Amino acid sequence: MADAKTTTAAPMGPASRAYGGTHEVKPLPFDPAKLKGLSEKLLTSHHDNNYAGAVKRLNLIEQQLGQMPKDAAPYQLGALKREELIATNSMILHEFYFGNLGGDGRASGPILPLLAGAYGSLATWEQEVRQTGLSLGGGSGWVIVSYSPHERAVHTYWSADHTQNLAWGMPLLVMDMYEHAYAIDYGANAKSYIDAFFENLNWDAVNQRAEQARAGVT
Amino acid sequence: MADAKTTTAAPMGPASRAYGGTHEVKPLPFDPAKLKGLSEKLLTSHHDNNYAGAVKRLNLIEQQLGQMPKDAAPYQLGALKREELIATNSMILHEFYFGNLGGDGRASGPILPLLAGAYGSLATWEQEVRQTGLSLGGGSGWVIVSYSPHERAVHTYWSADHTQNLAWGMPLLVMDMYEHAYAIDYGANAKSYIDAFFENLNWDAVNQRAEQARAGVT
């Protein structure tokens, strides 16, 4: 990019989108008093503290990135870019997570043959999701079922913190395994939380995302 | 998913796609003898060892996942799922990386106003990419410019290893900052490598990906 060095850089700042810091907290897409085995207290705390906290933090981070001096040491920028990735993904993954709760847990729709096709059977897929979730119990992480354009297939991924994700894809079904997703209701019992997660899973939302993914990047 | 426990699971194994282990190594999409400032020795080693090694490892991992006993401890599955994520992303990111090399480095096309719009100016965007890259010098990582459907915009992300990526998006421009991307030619001089990267950047490939991303997930 030969001309870049002779271009006068516009001042970094709120005018540019990347440094805008204008993300907004979305409300829970369901009535938190009505889920089975996940209390209103837990769900509201999860939304108001962990999710909304990430969104507000991301706004601050973006604005700080816009004010980073050009002569800052690279590690100063890198440290803030890492915080940006954490907060960005926490925002995105929590929106997918809440977006696939509030259902009746009855598996249905065109996603089912895709899962069964990829894993040999639906039960094999669910076994892997549940065991991957248990492997994250007592710590932090996510289990993420994504559409992978590279595979042209659905696939389940392990993540031990917000930063860890498939390099190219769209989450279809997201299960939060941070302890804030269950400790208030279940203490250390990650297994019962996973049961509750599946009982409240909104398969319609999962199917809509799968439809969107297949219509898009392929 | 109430019925899952009563379903008889098909045996996990090579018949299912997720455990197939059939990924194939793609050749370099350019003549490695013809890049400016990146030697054939470096590029061939990078491709044959780091990229191809990840593909072959992924195939083994997928097959081992298919043979994981159902009563394995969760940490055994988790450890292998982590290796799967590492190898999967290494494969994907290396393909994007090699795919956006081999060009003449002249910035052009519809991606430019998108970058300038997001960051205030093209120079500001490039400054952030370069400084983020420098922050990863002497270690491992990637700088990844992605299309983010959540933002409906392009954005630059920091990653300190293969596992760290935007939770939902498509890489458009990928710069490898693992030391194997430059040490053979540049030793510890990450700055000169970044110069060479930009001089060989294939903006046509970046523009094609941006077009694909915008036509897809939005």
Place this chain on the structure above:
Amino acid sequence: MADAKTTTAAPMGPASRAYGGTHEVKPLPFDPAKLKGLSEKLLTSHHDNNYAGAVKRLNLIEQQLGQMPKDAAPYQLGALKREELIATNSMILHEFYFGNLGGDGRASGPILPLLAGAYGSLATWEQEVRQTGLSLGGGSGWVIVSYSPHERAVHTYWSADHTQNLAWGMPLLVMDMYEHAYAIDYGANAKSYIDAFFENLNWDAVNQRAEQARAGVT
């Protein structure tokens, strides 16, 4: 080590200490019913599930390492060695953590001038500990005040999971910031947990460790 390749390796297995898997769970060193602001339910769950779970897992991992085939792919060994590090450190850090709870929170003893000397004042030190703790709220991690033989001084360290620790040193004062350390009692309120931690801090234990550290590695 020229002779190693011609030496006949003894079979790896339980006979060797590194693969022994004989770690034992230590009981809580205080009456969990008697702490201020940390419930018996929380403390017992923390001990019985998170700490004891790590010890038991470590025993399994060590035995599996002893049975690892010599021709296993390196990533298979690496994945298990990572699990070993996680479980080993979880065991060690939890023992330090429980070991410095159960006190009356009144700061005293020869550690105080060491902390004040390193940080300018005790209040500055405590401010950094508390803020570092808050930075880990909603996720996982530890705040660890260690004796560093390299510094010949005490110093406070950030850790975002069990694996992250000072490369050479002895923990003197350990605060668990995994959500399982507080969510049952405080939900997302990490700040109130940190208050409770300091109110139950056993400064005698901290002083004994400091004495041991100074008598030892210097």
Place this chain on the structure above:
Amino acid sequence: MADAKTTTAAPMGPASRAYGGTHEVKPLPFDPAKLKGLSEKLLTSHHDNNYAGAVKRLNLIEQQLGQMPKDAAPYQLGALKREELIATNSMILHEFYFGNLGGDGRASGPILPLLAGAYGSLATWEQEVRQTGLSLGGGSGWVIVSYSPHERAVHTYWSADHTQNLAWGMPLLVMDMYEHAYAIDYGANAKSYIDAFFENLNWDAVNQRAEQARAGVT
């Protein structure tokens, strides 16, 4: 620590040791022109760029920590504390690493029965070190043989970046697996680098550390 809040904090700053930023780069403890299979160019670059760079960065970070405003958001402190841990451990581990090079590679001394005792045989121990090293090839990390006071034994640990270490212990034998430790000489051939590492291993240094460790923390 009831009184802390009423104490007037001294201003954080260079006067306090923790924020002093006065670490000094130590020279290589051997003549880099005389090692077998590790070039002077490689060793000098490794020392001058990677090790010395970490020391200089640590000094900047400590001073920035001393100037952190008290009302900074916790993530701002946490991000800098993470950089501090990275730079601190890079400094320490590189000093151990260079300190155990420059020898003739002939295994000898009281460390040998400790290693053989822990692992069943010296060859078993070396096999694990070598395979753990290979598992880190193509990325970053360390293989660290430590004295663990918790075990009252020596043990080998995996680390994928500077932050990952045994929670309580003293490194006795440290092998750098970052690509900057070998790529200049060996490209992607981590196996040949590990051979060269063992051929230049200074067992006297390892034995001296083991003696120091046993005399100290036990």
